[in-house]
Amino acid sequence: MSNPTTPVLEPDVDVRPVEDLAKPWRTVVFNDPVNLMSYVSFVFQSYFGYSEDKADSLMLEVHENGRSVVATGGREAMERDTQAMHEYGLWAACQPDSGSD
Amino acid sequence: MAAIDARGDDIVLRLEDNERSLMLTVFTDLAELLSEADDGDADRPDSENWEARLRLVDRPRPEDPALLRLLPDVDPDDEERSAEFRRLTEYDLKQAKAHNVRIVLLGLSKSSDITLTHDEVLAWMKGLNDLRLVFAVRLGIDSEEAQEEKYAHREDLSESEDLTLTLYDFLTWIQDRLTSTLLDQAQGDDET
Numbered sequence: 001m002s003n004p005t006t007p008v009l010e011p012d013v014d015v016r017p018v019e020d021l022a023k024p025w026r027t028v029v030f031n032d033p034v035n036l037m038s039y040v041s042f043v044f045q046s047y048f049g050y051s052e053d054k055a056d057s058l059m060l061e062v063h064e065n066g067r068s069v070v071a072t073g074g075r076e077a078m079e080r081d082t083q084a085m086h087e088y089g090l091w092a093a094c095q096p097d098s099g100s101d
Numbered sequence: 102m103a104a105i106d107a108r109g110d111d112i113v114l115r116l117e118d119n120e121r122s123l124m125l126t127v128f129t130d131l132a133e134l135l136s137e138a139d140d141g142d143a144d145r146p147d148s149e150n151w152e153a154r155l156r157l158v159d160r161p162r163p164e165d166p167a168l169l170r171l172l173p174d175v176d177p178d179d180e181e182r183s184a185e186f187r188r189l190t191e192y193d194l195k196q197a198k199a200h201n202v203r204i205v206l207l208g209l210s211k212s213s214d215i216t217l218t219h220d221e222v223l224a225w226m227k228g229l230n231d232l233r234l235v236f237a238v239r240l241g242i243d244s245e246e247a248q249e250e251k252y253a254h255r256e257d258l259s260e261s262e263d264l265t266l267t268l269y270d271f272l273t274w275i276q277d278r279l280t281s282t283l284l285d286q287a288q289g290d291d292e293t
Binding site for chain 1: 170173174175176178179186190193194197226227230231233237243273276277280281287
């Protein structure tokens, strides 16, 4: 009788670590001297569907603190949001949410 | 002097002939910047780079700081993740930006009295913003202090820098007016 060893499949794909899926990520928008306050607020309203008040307060946070977390969630959703911000020309990044701010 | 007014759901932009021809020139430059092949093959524009379209090859991080500002890292603190994200998404982002510029050029090429639909206004706002980002990089405006410095010492600017700054202000005015007109229209819709 043979005693075959269990075949081990090692697919050559990029497998993300399990903790990545659960760990919340965030979309951060940074201040820059070019983007207009009216335009940044418009982007937050039209892309995220935020109210004018919420969009304005996030925009002011970017302006005054240099950055603001505008969305949090799963990695893919935050990557999508960051890509959208880049299409609008805002300076944004998708980062793991360390809970530091 | 240019004028921008709402007309129903559309927005009408009226430009002087010299304003229109200047805008045609600078937006054509932006279209060229966005169509440059990033593999250095001048005979093959990015739109025909099928390896890039299929996301098969790494895309080099742009060396031109203006292009890098248009196509930034997904996370400046993570080089490896940014390179992977660039491979997967940069082609689409660049095409989306080039598409916005094409809509602007199409509008400018027709007449000095340009009627824009809501979607066209969006493309114009994004295209104007991208061009202002490029101008800012070229002028060395990388902070609010640097910007104030440019205006405070305008007499020190070269002729071409001074023209770029004048154009930058003009594009800023158009983008701001388009944005506020669109926001007013949205509020009008809420009230009815």
